[in-house]
Amino acid sequence: MTPRVRSPELPQDYTWLNTEHPLSLKQLRGRVVILDFWTYCCINCLHVLPTLKYLEHKYKDSLTVIGVHSAKFDNEQETENIRQAILRYNIEHPVLVDKGFRVWQEYAVRAWPTLMIIDPEGYVIDYIAGEANCDDLDQLIAELIQKHQDKGTINFQQFSLTLEKQRQPITPLAFPGKVLATPAGLFIADSGHHRLVLSNFDGEILHLIGTGKSGLTDGAFDEAQFSAPQGMTFDIENQILYLADTENHTLRQVDLKLQVVETIAGTGKQSHNIYPHSGAGLETALNSPWDLVKVGNTLFIAMAGSHQIWQMDLNTRMISTYAGTGAEGCFDSSLTESAFAQPSGITTDGQELFIADSEISSIRGVGLIKPYQVRTICGSGDLFGFGDVDGQGEDVRLQHCLGIEYANNFLWVADTYNHKIKLVSPSTGNCQTILGDGYAGLQNGQGKNTRFFEPSGLSVMNSHLYIADTNNHVIRQVDLNTLEVTTVEFPGLCAPDVCIPGNAHSETHRP
Known part of the structure; x- marks a missing residue:
């Protein structure tokens, strides 16, 4: 015995x-x-x-x-x-x-x-x-x-x-995970409040999408429910937002013209199948989709839970593994032999996908054209190879990077656990700190004389960079000409169910 x-x-x-x-x-x-x-x-x-x-x-x-x-x-x-x-x-x-x-x-x-x-x-x-x-x-x-x-x-x-x-005081935004600047306005994944916020660039609220309670419900904006939504991509022509509804393990479609939300992929249950596979969108279980980007009529998805990149054909509504074996690690090779480690951010230049591969603190490239190779742009590629070192290629050290945005031949990277925003060249692998002094905090200013608290999402539009400053519960705006950082104000916004007339920003405490 x-x-x-x-x-x-x-x-x-x-x-x-x-x-x-x-x-x-x-x-x-x-x-x-x-x-x-x-x-x-x-x-x-x-x-x-x-x-x-x-x-x-x-x-x-x-x-x-x-x-x-x-x-x-x-x-x-x-x-x-x-x-x-x-x-x-x-x-x-x-x-x-x-x-x-x-x-x-x-x-x-x-x-x-x-x-x-x-x-x-x-x-x-x-x-x-x-x-x-x-x-x-x-x-x-x-x-x-x-x-x-x-x-x-x-x-x-x-x-x-x-x-x-x-x-904990209640704030108008709660742990916003991602932000997306578009001609229709500024979309915010208000992850902690299980909703989406759409404002104009002056902070005026245009739409609150979702009830603010965790759930999986399609329908009108004031009826729909999400669970810790994260990454978004926008179809300007059709005025449709696509969303990674992370804790529901689904992809959602938000139609601005009809003002309705529809589930387009996932069953609402977490998939435990890490092997590459495919199926009809609504019949295929997903595993913590964290971010997505649209290329033509295809959505590419950073599937954090299965350590893979997926794709969805918006015409046929079929969804499938695009890259990654499902093993957690860093392996540069063909699409079918490559490995990722909790990819949490995705962006593109149209020729290649760029991935914030968080658990190996590295930036990866995934080919969209022949020979369809996966490469490591910067970072050690090791599960424990993290730190805070600017430089070149494999000498670079990041710490659990979650956000990435391609703009003007460079990659903006939210180096989340270093509380910094960095700039990476996809062609040379050079990485440099641009914003943040490395300490957690909320400090406006210029360049490195600023502070963030686990920033997780980035979006560039025209001459401004928008940052989902997650643990500060705010959105930051950066003037890319001067590197001046400010905090975006949303005077008409308050947390679900706690609005007090005439005082949208009133601070209360949870019962």
Whole structure:
């Protein structure tokens, strides 16, 4: 018989979030405990969160989930940045900041995400590395609760927490992930509010698209629902916006003329098939589409969850893998042999797609014409080869870049975890910092005498660059002639359900 392993106690002198006090496994005796080892950059870790939320609500009197944040990137080690991730992804369980991988090592964890299941007597009884199957985990917990109920070793009780979101002021925008400047106006993916905002360039609100509540509903602008929408591309001729509705795992079409939203690809369920495949748009499950760009009648999609680039023919509504084997990594080769690592930004010059390949902190090129090759333009191409180094080609170091925009023969890059905006030459691989001093903050000014907080989206129109400054909950505007950075004001905008007449920017707190 295999000896049972007593779970190592959790450090009480480390930083804890979403709780007033550190939690100990000793005080949780009598409850099932799941330790979720995660890092907030990781798409697979994010895929586990809905499962955990479902289970912690279903078994709220007998299950405690504790997130153990063991950071991959340097930027993810900062407590405030972890707190922002908790708010962005609406995490409602306690999170322990695992400084120096202490808890990770004590539990012999080897990969993100990993779930450790601890029984009511304080013993580790199982673990799951990778994305957990919700039904299997649900069954395991139900059996564990029944077993210990029969033994008399379970302690049913409500467990209350003080969440970070209860202390967070409500802002007109919430974690805007992407922005798109078009002749029709400025489209903003108001990701944290699960809606789209369309304004003119003076900040006047033209349309609010979506109810502001997470869901998957087609229909009129005031009826439609999204879930953490991200990248967008615009068909000027037909006045149609295409959207990566990331947490719904779908692509949506927003018709400005008819003022209706329609789902054009995805089933609403996450695909677990990473192998290249194809099918009818509405019959093919997708995996966290993060950004897209339109070339002719084809949409190209940065499919972050399956580490691939996909394409959709807008005439036939067929969707298919364009590049990437589905393995996470960096491999330059033909379309079918190449590998990516959580591609999160996409743009094009018409001859080549350019990708912000976030988990390898690199900029990639994907051919649209023969010989259809994939190349690395700059960055190390290594999963742990990150930093903040300007220079040439493989000597360049970025840190989890999420946004990219082609304009005037150059690539603007949102070097997200370095809080900077950089300029890359696709022909030479040269990369230089243009905006931001590398510290998280909200500071207008000129050039490097400015600050951002995890900027994630970029869009250029005429002589201005627009930046989705995600953790600052604002849109920034850059005059490309002077490099002067300002914050765009939206006087008529407020968060869903909290508008107070005459004071659109009133700051309230979450209940």
